[in-house]
Amino acid sequence: MSLHESAAVGIRATIVLPTYNEAGNLPALVARIAEVIPQAEILVVDDASPDGTASVARGLARRYPVRTVERSRERGLATAVLRGLAEASSGVCVVMDADLSHPPEAIPALIEAVRAGADIAVGSRYAVGGEIDAWPRWRRWVSLAGTLLARPITGVRDPMAGFFCVRRSLLRYEELKPRGFKILLEILARTRGARVVEVPIRFADRRTGDSKFGSRERREFLKQVWALYRDLNAWPWRLAKFLITGGIGYAVHMAILCALVEGARWGRTGSVVCAFALSMTANYALNRSWTFRARRAGVARSYAIYVLGAAGGLLTQLAVMHALSGIHYVLAASLGIAAGTLFTVLTSQQWAFAKR
Numbered sequence: 001m002s003l004h005e006s007a008a009v010g011i012r013a014t015i016v017l018p019t020y021n022e023a024g025n026l027p028a029l030v031a032r033i034a035e036v037i038p039q040a041e042i043l044v045v046d047d048a049s050p051d052g053t054a055s056v057a058r059g060l061a062r063r064y065p066v067r068t069v070e071r072s073r074e075r076g077l078a079t080a081v082l083r084g085l086a087e088a089s090s091g092v093c094v095v096m097d098a099d100l101s102h103p104p105e106a107i108p109a110l111i112e113a114v115r116a117g118a119d120i121a122v123g124s125r126y127a128v129g130g131e132i133d134a135w136p137r138w139r140r141w142v143s144l145a146g147t148l149l150a151r152p153i154t155g156v157r158d159p160m161a162g163f164f165c166v167r168r169s170l171l172r173y174e175e176l177k178p179r180g181f182k183i184l185l186e187i188l189a190r191t192r193g194a195r196v197v198e199v200p201i202r203f204a205d206r207r208t209g210d211s212k213f214g215s216r217e218r219r220e221f222l223k224q225v226w227a228l229y230r231d232l233n234a235w236p237w238r239l240a241k242f243l244i245t246g247g248i249g250y251a252v253h254m255a256i257l258c259a260l261v262e263g264a265r266w267g268r269t270g271s272v273v274c275a276f277a278l279s280m281t282a283n284y285a286l287n288r289s290w291t292f293r294a295r296r297a298g299v300a301r302s303y304a305i306y307v308l309g310a311a312g313g314l315l316t317q318l319a320v321m322h323a324l325s326g327i328h329y330v331l332a333a334s335l336g337i338a339a340g341t342l343f344t345v346l347t348s349q350q351w352a353f354a355k356r
């Protein structure tokens with residue numbers, strides 16, 4: 001059975017097309033969509049494009065099931081997509097770019113995947129069998145870098161895709177913080193646990209019209225990734241907090257040490273042991289509540305494991321320094337500290353503060 005004959009052709013769906021200056025691409029795209037899935041509603045969301053995209057869309061409505069939403073005051077791809085999803089008349093929606101980058105012929109496969117039980121089906125360039133047509137090497141690298149930055153947020157291979165099918169009931173609009181271009185990433189991040197499948201597609205570069213993905217959008221993407229790291233407590237943010245906590249621990253240790261040696265006139269050994277115990281306990285409390293958000297972890301157990309992890313970290317550090325005794329001691333010590341920190345982070349995360 002070919003894709004065109006598949007059951008997806010018979011079901012109601014809305015195809016959301018965000019547009020900004022796509023007058024040259026829209027007629028060909030709408031014709032191709034209507035050929036593949038004739039009964040689908042095609043919803044164009046245009047932000048007052050100066051090239052008259054909206055009037056082109058209204059003209060197409062005479063021949064095709066096209067509806068146009070015009071936004072006069074708002075701009076932005078992510079919010080345009082959400083507006084389209086909110087206004088769609090079907091429970092299953094496909095979102096795609098209007099520049100002919102995404103093949104309409106893949107729409108039935110995406111809808112089929114959602115019909116078969118997925119919450120989201122991604123038209124994926126990076127799934128096995130996916131392809132990108134004629135991108136220069138630098139664009140591949142930029143795309144790869146973005147995808148790697150998104151890795152701590154989602155395991156989906158192509159979370160930056162603009163081509164996806166979503167079951168509308170999955171969306172909680174008040175939880176989404178749309179910004180910039182990458183609305184799929186936002187949806188994936190806020191609906192963890194959703195069933196996601198990736199359908200390989202062949203991505204073609206736009207032939208006419210200009211790209212709107214510029215330096216502003218790149219900056220927005222970086223801000224979005226950072227906000228998601230923080231909201232989801234993803235590992236780069238956890239690691240940053242662990243290191244900050246370590247720095248605070250160092251300051252606490254030194255303050256107590258000085259107070260005991262200078263103020264209370266304690267001996268050095270007793271002062272170091274006391275400063276170490278107190279600063280480690282302060283770090284434990286901070287890591288439990290802030291770094292790992294593990295306020296529910298039992299105190300006695302998690303504290304004991306944390307102390308063991310810290311001791312293991314120290315031993316790891318010494319072992320690495322010993323093993324690297326041939327290189328300069330500062331470098332050996334730095335690598336040792338890195339390995340010891342990693343050991344402590346991992347035992348804290350996997351064991352002391354593990355979410356059960």
Ligand SMILES: Nc1nc2c(ncn2[C@@H]2O[C@H](COP(=O)(O)OP(=O)(O)OP(=O)(O)O)[C@@H](O)[C@H]2O)c(=O)[nH]1
Pocket residue numbers: 017018019020021022045046047075076077080096097098099101162181206210211212213
């Ligand atoms: N409604 C609306 N659509 C937008 C806006 N910005 C971009 N789009 C549309 O979103 C889709 C993707 O934009 P593109 O400029 O193709 O961005 P891109 O695919 O990341 O970049 P290229 O690969 O260079 O084309 C296209 O259909 C655009 O017309 C916007 O501010 N509002």
Ligand SMILES: [Mg+2]
Pocket residue numbers: 097099101206211
């Ligand atoms: Mg494009």
